[in-house]
Amino acid sequence: MNEPLLEVENLTIQFRVKTKLLQGGQSTDKWKRVLNSISISINEGETFGIVGETGSGKTTLARALVGIHKPKNCTIKINGKKIDSRKRDDLLLLRRKIGIVFQDPVGSLNPRLTVSDIILEGLPTDKKLSNEEREGKVKEVAKYVELPESKLESYPPELSGGEKQRVSLARTIIGGKKILILDEPTSSLDVSIQAQILNLLIRLKKELSVGYIFITHDLNVIKYMCDRVAVLYYGEILEQNTAFELFEHPKHPYSEDLIGANFSLSGTNLSTTGHESGEPSKEGCVYKNSCPKRFVACDEDPPILNLGKGQVKCWLYDERYKSVSTKKNTI
Numbered sequence: 001m002n003e004p005l006l007e008v009e010n011l012t013i014q015f016r017v018k019t020k021l022l023q024g025g026q027s028t029d030k031w032k033r034v035l036n037s038i039s040i041s042i043n044e045g046e047t048f049g050i051v052g053e054t055g056s057g058k059t060t061l062a063r064a065l066v067g068i069h070k071p072k073n074c075t076i077k078i079n080g081k082k083i084d085s086r087k088r089d090d091l092l093l094l095r096r097k098i099g100i101v102f103q104d105p106v107g108s109l110n111p112r113l114t115v116s117d118i119i120l121e122g123l124p125t126d127k128k129l130s131n132e133e134r135e136g137k138v139k140e141v142a143k144y145v146e147l148p149e150s151k152l153e154s155y156p157p158e159l160s161g162g163e164k165q166r167v168s169l170a171r172t173i174i175g176g177k178k179i180l181i182l183d184e185p186t187s188s189l190d191v192s193i194q195a196q197i198l199n200l201l202i203r204l205k206k207e208l209s210v211g212y213i214f215i216t217h218d219l220n221v222i223k224y225m226c227d228r229v230a231v232l233y234y235g236e237i238l239e240q241n242t243a244f245e246l247f248e249h250p251k252h253p254y255s256e257d258l259i260g261a262n263f264s265l266s267g268t269n270l271s272t273t274g275h276e277s278g279e280p281s282k283e284g285c286v287y288k289n290s291c292p293k294r295f296v297a298c299d300e301d302p303p304i305l306n307l308g309k310g311q312v313k314c315w316l317y318d319e320r321y322k323s324v325s326t327k328k329n330t331i
């Protein structure tokens with residue numbers, strides 16, 4: 001069997017944040033953990049979705065995967081080769097293989113550069129090409145992303161939202177990357193344009209044999225685009241499964257709440273079951289404060305349990321507590 005395109009094991013990210021103790025008092029540094037022991041793997045030609053609400057750590061994960069944040073004690077492998085993102089050569093390899101398209105094309109495109117120059121930013125710096133070759137490559141990728149040649153000498157402020165996102169994509173694919181991280185690539189676009197970009201992404205994946213990590217808070221987009229999905233909640237993956245299984249038979253109580261539309265990921269509580277969305281728990285299971293099925297074991301942090309092709313981080317699937325999971329409400 002082929003090695004996965006990308007394997008990530010035990011990725012934890014914490015940020016140092018300043019807090020002021022008392023009014024006028026001295027500020028102290030505290031650590032805020034944003035991602036906790038994330039493990040995922042992506043195969044060639046696969047679209048792996050990461051779904052989670054705002055603040056769950058999606059962008060931080062994307063940034064860590066391209067080496068912007070450098071986690072300690074984490075294993076990242078590309079086609080089986082171990083990467084140490086603190087080593088320059090490894091970091092270069094990581095950046096050559098993995099590209100990112102951000103949610104906000106406005107902020108990620110330099111307004112003073114032409115579209116052509118922006119796309120060329122995506123070529124590896126050690127790639128020595130003549131001006132004609134560079135121009136040829138720009139035209140080739142513009143065609144891939146269906147951006148008219150007439151736009152290549154325009155500046156970003158002259159482009160529509162969809163065109164800007166096509167430029168971002170062209171910049172990401174020009175260097176021959178094998179994994180594209182798409183961080184909410186359509187959420188700033190009108191619905192009709194969203195569909196165009198999603199269909200373009202589906203076509204590009206086939207033509208370029210790349211893998212996608214598709215990050216979004218939109219479950220419909222996940223359903224349309226993804227082969228497998230990880231459900232992220234306050235920095236923890238609570239369930240990983242095929243998109244089909246997740247939508248048809250969600251296992252984790254949080255996934256059940258999402259799929260059953262008890263909560264929407266845009267922050268509105270649509271609960272019809274009478275329980276309220278609460279803050280993440282700092283002790284035991286992170287979903288404990290909101291979970292209608294919590295029981296005595298949930299005061300301890302649950303392990304990640306394998307279930308066929310999927311994984312779930314919930315005590316209800318531990319052999320010892322199987323009988324609890326058959327009862328409806330267990331509080």
Ligand SMILES: Nc1ncnc2c1ncn2[C@@H]1O[C@H](COP(=O)(O)OP(=O)(O)O)[C@@H](O)[C@H]1O
Binds near residue numbers: 015016017034056
């Ligand atoms: N550089 C940083 N320093 C401190 N906290 C950060 C930093 N970057 C992100 N965060 C915090 O990490 C959490 C996750 O943020 P983010 O990854 O942007 O979430 P998402 O993309 O899912 O909305 C948020 O609480 C955010 O405030």
Ligand code: SF4
Binds near residue numbers: 285295297314
């Ligand atoms: S471990 Fe307990 S609190 Fe957490 S999701 Fe499972 S049942 Fe709910």
Ligand SMILES: [Mg+2]
Binds near residue numbers: 058
């Ligand atoms: Mg984000």
